[in-house]
Amino acid sequence: MKAAVKVRPEYGGTEVRDVPTPQPGPDDALIKMDAASICGTDMHIYEWDAWAQKNIDVPRIYGHEFAGTVVEVGKNVDSVKVGDKVSGECHVYCGHCPQCMRGNMHICMNMSAFGVSSEGIFCEYQALPAQNLWVNDPTIPAKYTTLQDPLGNAVHTVFSAGDITGKNVAVLGCGPIGLLAITVAKAAGAAQVVAVGHTNEYRINLAKKLGADVVLKKGDDFGKVARDLTDGLGMDAVYEITGNPNAVLTGLDMVRGGGTLALLGIFNDPVTINLTDDIVFKCVDMKGIYGRKIWDTWFTSTGLLKSGKLDLDTIITHTFKFDDILEGMEVMASGNSGKIVLTF
Ligand SMILES: [Zn+2]
Ligand SMILES: [Zn+2]
Numbered sequence: 258m259k260a261a262v263k264v265r266p267e268y269g270g271t272e273v274r275d276v277p278t279p280q281p282g283p284d285d286a287l288i289k290m291d292a293a294s295i296c297g298t299d300m301h302i303y304e305w306d307a308w309a310q311k312n313i314d315v316p317r318i319y320g321h322e323f324a325g326t327v328v329e330v331g332k333n334v335d336s337v338k339v340g341d342k343v344s345g346e347c348h349v350y351c352g353h354c355p356q357c358m359r360g361n362m363h364i365c366m367n368m369s370a371f372g373v374s375s376e377g378i379f380c381e382y383q384a385l386p387a388q389n390l391w392v393n394d395p396t397i398p399a400k401y402t403t404l405q406d407p408l409g410n411a412v413h414t415v416f417s418a419g420d421i422t423g424k425n426v427a428v429l430g431c432g433p434i435g436l437l438a439i440t441v442a443k444a445a446g447a448a449q450v451v452a453v454g455h456t457n458e459y460r461i462n463l464a465k466k467l468g469a470d471v472v473l474k475k476g477d478d479f480g481k482v483a484r485d486l487t488d489g490l491g492m493d494a495v496y497e498i499t500g501n502p503n504a505v506l507t508g509l510d511m512v513r514g515g516g517t518l519a520l521l522g523i524f525n526d527p528v529t530i531n532l533t534d535d536i537v538f539k540c541v542d543m544k545g546i547y548g549r550k551i552w553d554t555w556f557t558s559t560g561l562l563k564s565g566k567l568d569l570d571t572i573i574t575h576t577f578k579f580d581d582i583l584e585g586m587e588v589m590a591s592g593n594s595g596k597i598v599l600t601f
Contacts, residue, residue, distance in 0.1 A: 260380030263317045281384040283333045288325035292399035293599045303586045320379030321347035321372030322406045324399035334387040342393040362551040409549030411437035418494035418517035422446040427492045429453045430499035431460040433596045439467045444566035459593045480510030502528040509535040521546045
């Protein structure tokens with residue numbers, strides 16, 4: 258089968274080559290890929306940054322966002338069957354640690370992730386643990402179901418603030434997950450969705466196209482705009498999806514007293530904030546968001562996909578054949594894209 262393999266520890270360093278088709282173990286299902294999508298994590302691996310150098314062994318087939326069809330199951334598997342359309346939760350959880358036992362599989366104490374610590378899905382077939390597979394509604398196109406990993410990040414983040422119907426929310430960051438958060442917040446009936454881009458005009462325009470009520474960029478007074486839009490109060494919820502330390506300060510400035518600041522971005526360094534004034538006295542509920550709740554988030558994402566209320570066609574800006582994955586990586590690296598989908 259064909260696979261995109263990181264073969265050299267350097268920028269790019271990826272080749273589409275023939276490798277043996279994997280055999281499913283007793284608890285695995287073999288999946289034939291229908292569609293895949295390129296994640297920020299894949300870009301870390303492609304660009305071979307400090308995180309990738311520490312966490313990735315080469316050679317490695319990477320990629321973890323997919324929609325596929327089950328073609329074979331291991332002897333212990335009864336949760337999926339041949340012919341099922343599936344996507345996968347890339348966080349492989351143990352099922353028996355205290356966190357898993359409490360239903361917090363997304364922060365399992367023995368977590369691994371396919372496409373990072375084991376072989377991923379940028380290939381024609383992959384054998385994956387059946388417990389990590391989600392059976393898709395076969396009427397939803399694969400170009401959408403492949404997005405359930407980043408869509409799930411957005412869903413997990415947006416609803417960490419509870420019911421946002423009629424609420425004022427701000428999304429900091431207009432990368433693919435920020436864009437997904439905008440369409441989720443719109444679909445959920447937020448009163449006003451404020452999107453904060455930075456300098457990337459391409460993505461700022463996508464945020465506008467998605468119907469964000471106000472789109473701000475570098476140089477704007479974010480806190481003042483947030484208060485002006487809300488009679489001086491501030492936003493009910495702010496979603497930090499950049500990993501930029503300044504965005505945390507922006508979020509604390511924009512959020513109302515008693516509001517929620519949810520952090521999905523990954524920060525390279527510690528961030529200094531004024532806990533007394535900005536958290537304690539304001540009673541701000543600041544929370545960390547990691548991955549997707551298994552499987553709670555997936556149910557919500559599926560419901561949103563079926564509702565037809567998400568504007569994913571605006572977010573999917575490019576589609577490539579799997580063979581042209583390197584072209585897709587370069588487009589993603591340029592920053593002039595939303596989500597990039599690969600078809601097989
Ligand atoms: Zn992803
Ligand atoms: Zn566990």
